[in-house]
């Protein structure tokens with residue numbers, strides 16, 4: 001008889017604490033085990049070590065502590081096992097899926113190991129540190145169809161879903177232009193060690209927004225990316241482009257994306273304007289207006305049913321992973337979407353770091369669509385084609 005819930009393990013227990021909290025409160029999951037090589041993380045969860053007394057130097061923030069407290073209260077928590085060693089997770093027959101929330105340098109190695117062990121994998125962003133690593137994951141994911149999902153929660157959020165639904169009604173006509181401004185902050189000292197692992201702020205931070213833009217473009221292959229970047233917030237001790245602007249040219253569609261990372265956000269962190277040939281959508285993740293000749297209506301996107309959810313779209317992302325594991329529905333964020341995102345981030349990084357323009361043609365040797373001869377990243381569209 002097929003399982004009714006995803007029997008899973010969460011691996012890596014800092015950001016992964018949100019996955020612990022989510023899976024413990026989601027009807028389609030049974031959290032069998034958690035894994036972290038550092039036993040302190042398990043002591044936080046059991047309460048053996050008071051998480052409220054842990055200070056910022058441990059890279060733990062108020063939302064992490066909230067997830068710990070709420071996880072401990074969940075009905076299923078008493079049955080969760082602690083496994084310090086990932087190989088022990090892979091050896092367990094009663095664990096079907098792993099949710100990997102590990103440092104970036106382990107993303108490729110651990111995802112491939114888990115796929116080879118027959119597990120379903122939900123891996124946090126970025127897909128990998130480099131395109132080479134991402135291609136290695138893709139090679140393995142292609143041998144294990146529908147077993148690999150990437151954790152770009154923003155594209156599953158109530159906001160992104162509601163915008164896509166409006167587009168699908170035809171109300172704003174064909175989308176032609178997008179302007180999306182995102183200001184993220186504040187800076188936290190712990191980022192210094194984490195950012196040393198990857199090549200640039202586009203792969204570390206820009207992934208979510210570039211994926212959301214890609215999805216709203218209708219998953220079109222971009223043709224060119226122009227960028228201007230600056231290192232302005234912490235110029236003395238931190239060499240990351242933390243402010244800038246990108247212009248992405250898709251066939252028939254253009255996106256302008258300004259970003260500032262590590263600044264205190266302004267009154268709101270995002271500002272969104274999508275212009276179609278019959279109307280516009282404008283607003284924020286919390287609320288947006290649809291403006292057409294017929295008038296203006298306001299949409300308030302749905303949010304997670306879990307009160308301590310911190311990241312927009314996390315619960316809905318868990319829905320999608322459960323649908324992949326239990327119902328065989330390939331998620332939007334599959335290995336193809338992942339490679340498209342890596343290519344986009346790579347080009348964006350080159351553009352903002354060099355104040356230049358990068359064409360897709362110039363990156364043909366890194367282009368998964370060329371390598372695998374595919375026109376789309378969506379399984380449904382591939383079947384239709």
Ligand SMILES: NC(=O)c1ccc[n+]([C@@H]2O[C@H](COP(=O)([O-])OP(=O)(O)OC[C@H]3O[C@@H](n4cnc5c(N)ncnc54)[C@H](O)[C@@H]3O)[C@@H](O)[C@H]2O)c1
Nearest residue numbers: 012013014015016036037038059101102103104124125126
């Ligand atoms: N989806 C999102 O919005 C989002 C948000 C924050 C972080 N992230 C991603 O999550 C990942 C982890 O970020 P973090 O802030 O939790 O990092 P972190 O370094 O604070 O925590 C990683 C955890 O993994 C554990 N770990 C390291 N090696 C291990 C191993 N071999 N086996 C088992 N456990 C191991 C560490 O002990 C640590 O507890 C990063 O890739 C980051 O990009 C995603």
